[in-house]
Amino acid sequence: MITIKRTNSDNIDFIKLVKELDKSLGVYYKDEKSFYEELNNIDKIKYAVVAYNENEKPVGCGGIKKYSKNEVEIKRIFVPTAYRGKGIATIVLKELENWSKDLEFEKCILETLKEKPYAIAFYEKNKYKEIPNFGEYKNAENSICFEKEIK
Template sequence: MHLVKTDSENKDFKDLVSQLDAYLTIVDGDEHDFYHQYNSIDALKNTIVAYIDNKPVGCGAFKAVDSNIVEVKRMFTRPETRNLGLATKILKGLEDWAKELGYKKCILETGKRQVEAVQFYNKNKYKVIPNYGQYANIENSICFEKALI
């Protein structure tokens, strides 16, 4: 497995995000349109694609919130490659990249119905915080943060 730093123009990243969106359409149900409006990949300059045997199997990204904070976005691994530690490697890659660029903290939002995602972020030492920004009054949302030390 290897990670490639890229941006949102990368074809493999776009293909993986399409698979993620198809999954989220089902999981988010009636709330999908609300969430989807905040998940545009048009301006993501910091994306990672994971490959196994030169096949794209996972991705993640971050975008700057301010000069100290990035928001983790578009985390996904293909179902057949889950439970191999790929998501943790992608997330760690994003955290390290953000840290290299001088950021101090990662934040993110996921849905409470995405039980595996909630467990994943807890396992990776993210702490639950009050819902921020557009997620402030959204009952299904759960927000996390992690200091980049």
């Protein structure tokens, strides 16, 4: 059974999972590493969730940060390889969407990498629609952006 804890980016389990995520993303970032590292700084994430298994081991995470008056940006969703395929990422994403609704936001937006077809398929399966790249990602050729109405 998976349990979810609402927390913030100071949570030690969140920090450890994000470090593991960053290590795995290094292969994708190549020459754009500093660009993406700056955008993925967890200090800007006020709302974070950590998923725990029945042994209280952290097995997934994600965060949201305010993007505009009505939008939050989904950030740093990650499930370690050993725990993938068990629906944990979906549980994390749904909790982030629910928290966004609780905070009275109307839309979730996000960015992922074009080189990660499994991530693209995951967001599409969860009813996210592709949109033009937004904000800092506008000219990022390796990025693809999505949105979902949550009101």
